[in-house]
Amino acid sequence: MTGRRPLRIDGARLLDAETPDAPFADLLIEDGRIAAVLPPGAPGPEDAERLDAVGCMVIPGLVNAHTHSHLAFAKGVHDRWTLELHLNHGPWTNALLTPEDRYIAAQLGAVEMLTKGCTAAVDLHNEIPMPSPEGIAAAAQGHVDAGMRVQMMPMLADTGLWGAIPGLKDALPETLRPQVEAIRFAGPEALVEAMRRVARDWPFDADTAPLGLAPTIPLHCSDGLMRACAELSAETGLRTHMHLAESKVQAVAGLSRYGESLTARVDAAGLLNERFTAAHAVWVDDADLDRIAARGAAIAHNPGSNLRLGSGLARARRMLERGITVGxxxxxxSCADGLNMFEAMRTAALISHAMGPDPERWLTAREVLRMATEDGAASMGFAGRLGRIAPGYLADLAFLDLRHVNYLPLNDPLVQMLFVENGAAVRRVMVGGRTVVEDGRPTLVDLDTLRARVESTVERIRATVGERKALAEALAPHTAAFCQCLAASPFPFTRYGEFGP
Ligand SMILES: [Zn+2]
Incomplete structure (x- = not known):
């Protein structure tokens, strides 16, 4: 944006978590940032380009604090998978064969998110057996070419589901066990070296597509790998992101394998610090949350996925009252399925209502918006620079059409956005002051071309994954039965509404 004329956005109402009444104000954008918030009609630079935003409510672009672009082709592939069944089927649902496939998958996800008002995402991208500079950069490029701000977090694991859950592999029939044992994983040294290669020549600037790393799940990462990731993060400053105590199966398996909580184990490996984000954190207790708070780590709350995969109800109020940054x-x-941050906000609010009868304990609309904007941004390392409509912040903005039926009549702008908006009123989206969605359509990506590329890519991939899919389907009943037993075993606390279906 450097060198471009300033842009003045006139006539809109501006809503962020600090201005819940959505006052009328004009905005001045310079060099990709918000230069000033002006009283309506106040004088500004003579040479500014002008954008008429009368009838719009401008909100900060929403920040998706946890997603996976390698699964962009897997929307609606199942109706009743648990997390473990989801992982069981991973070898075919997340199969991408070339860097070009990764580019297209990422671009599809980016277009979905952008057109639904989300301008920044944390992408935990899986490349098997290890990340490559070409693969991860291709995925990042898919986002960037669509106009998305993205934090790329290559996923690292040195074992899979059958090595992660004690006893699961032994519970498989003799006929299937050798096929599972034949799946090979790279060791910690090779994985960390691969990550170093990705980092060494990372071609994106730190604001557009910062890099991090994602040791996937404690049980899927040896202690050695977790420690190596912690050391790499300390050495390079890269942020780390890990699924933590997402399901009861993980919590039970973790306790039996480690003799301590998953959170304690991750802490012992040196990962839990101010550069760390714990995804999900459903099956954590108060002591775990105290530990996360004390270390200054963040949490990525994924209420929709937790419902979709039956993982349970995460206690966002307890996280917030400890001062934890919650994105x-x-x-x-594959578990979200339309990457809709408005839906994520509403689900977060509604779940908090189901946690107990005291409305004072429910999440407020402002808290939910803060999670979806400035706190999500902070969890990406953009604290104080992204997620608000205030001078100095990056000009990532979504324009909602207040003439849309969602706002007829207009009552409380914030509450109405939270409980009514579904993305249908998103008219324009800007990232760094550049319009990337106009009249609800992406400006940098031709949808017909993307559609053709997605369809031909998916057709080609599907033709190659038959064997993997057949194996996953043969394994699924055994995975389900074993994990169901684990999930039914006693645990010190519950995160289910266990009063029966
Ligand atoms: Zn995830």
Whole structure:
């Protein structure tokens, strides 16, 4: 944006978590940032370009604090998978064969998010057996070419589901066990070296597409790998992001394998610090949350995915009252499924209402908006620079059409956005002051071209994953039965509404 004329946005109402009444104000954008918030009609630079935003409510672009672009082709592939069944089927649902496939998958996710008002995302991208500079950069480029701000978090694991859950592999029939044992994983040294290669020549600037790393799940990462990731993060300053105590199966398996909570184990490995984000954190207790708070780590709350996969209800109020930075995520298309941050906000609010009868304990509309904007941004390392409509902040903005039926009549702008908006009123979206969605359509990506590329890519991939899919389907009943037993075993606390279906 440097060198471009300033842009003046006139006539809109501006809503962020600090201005819940959505006052009328004009905005001045310079060099990709908000230069000033002006009283309506106040004088500004003579040479400014002008954008008439009368009838719009401008909100900060929403921040998706946890998603996975490698699963962008997997929306609606199942109706009743648990997390473990989701992982069981991963070898075919997340199969991407070339860097170009990763580019297209990421671009599809980016277009979905942008057109639904989300301008920044944390992408935990999985490349098997290890991340490559070409693969991760291709995914990042898919986002960037669509106009998305993205934090790329290559996923690292040195075992899979059958090595992660004690006893699961032994519970498989003799006929299937060798096929599972034949799946090979890279060791910690090779994974960290691969990550170093990705970091060494990372071609994106730190505001457009910062890099981090994502040791996937404690049980899927050896202690050695977790420690190596912690050391790499300390050395390079890269942020880390890990699924933590997402399901009861993980919590039970973790306790039996480690003799301590998953959170305690991750802390012992040196990961839990101010550069760390814990995704989900459903099956954590108060002591775990105290530990996360004391270390200054953030949490990515994924209420929709937690419902979709039956993982349970995370206690966002307890996180907030400890001062933990809580971002909001959709999770992947395979469990989200439309990557809609408005839906994620509403789900976060509604779940808090189901946690107990005292409305004072429910999340407020402002708290939910803060999670979906400035706190999500802070969890990406953009604290104080992204997620508000205030001078100095990056000009990532979504324009909602107040003439849309969603706002007829207009009562409380914030509450109405939270409980009514579904993305249908998103008219324009800007990232760094550049319009990337106009009249509800992406400006940098031709939808017909993207559609053709997605369809041909998916057709080609589907033709190659038959064997993987057949194996996953053969394994699924055994995975389900074993994990169901684990999930039914006693645990010190519950995160289910266990009063029966
Ligand atoms: Zn995830």
């Amino acid at each position: 909001l995520g959709t999770d992947a298309s």
